[in-house]
Amino acid sequence: MTENAAEPAEMRFDTVEALEAYLAATNQPTNAPGDTQLRMLRHAMQDTPPACRDDERFVADYLTAQHRVELGRICRPCPLRNQCRAYATRARPEAGFWAGQMYDQPTG
Numbered sequence: 001m002t003e004n005a006a007e008p009a010e011m012r013f014d015t016v017e018a019l020e021a022y023l024a025a026t027n028q029p030t031n032a033p034g035d036t037q038l039r040m041l042r043h044a045m046q047d048t049p050p051a052c053r054d055d056e057r058f059v060a061d062y063l064t065a066q067h068r069v070e071l072g073r074i075c076r077p078c079p080l081r082n083q084c085r086a087y088a089t090r091a092r093p094e095a096g097f098w099a100g101q102m103y104d105q106p107t108g
């Protein structure tokens with residue numbers, strides 16, 4: 001994850017569009033696919049620390065099928081799942097487990 005701490009920590013945005021409008025208005029370009037969604041996810045994680053926090057399996061390059069099942073069970077009830085999926089769908093991170101799956105495979 002890249003660090004983009006440009007917006008004040010106390011600011012919260014209800015939608016990606018609201019955050020993008022703020023970034024555009026304050027001349028802060030988003031630099032990579034999923035950057036805005038990642039900022040939204042980080043904000044949400046500050047309010048609601050997810051169960052994956054501090055679990056190294058969630059940032060692994062490779063997971064066994066068994067680990068994927070286990071991590072999927074952790075993600076399923078996560079209140080941040082929608083934000084997490086929004087980031088991963090857009091950024092398609094090469095490593096890690098996001099919102100119940102790995103995104104290292106190209107879409108068909």
Ligand code: SF4
Nearest residue numbers: 050052075078084099
């Ligand atoms: S959905 Fe995302 S934030 Fe929630 S536990 Fe899974 S990887 Fe973590």
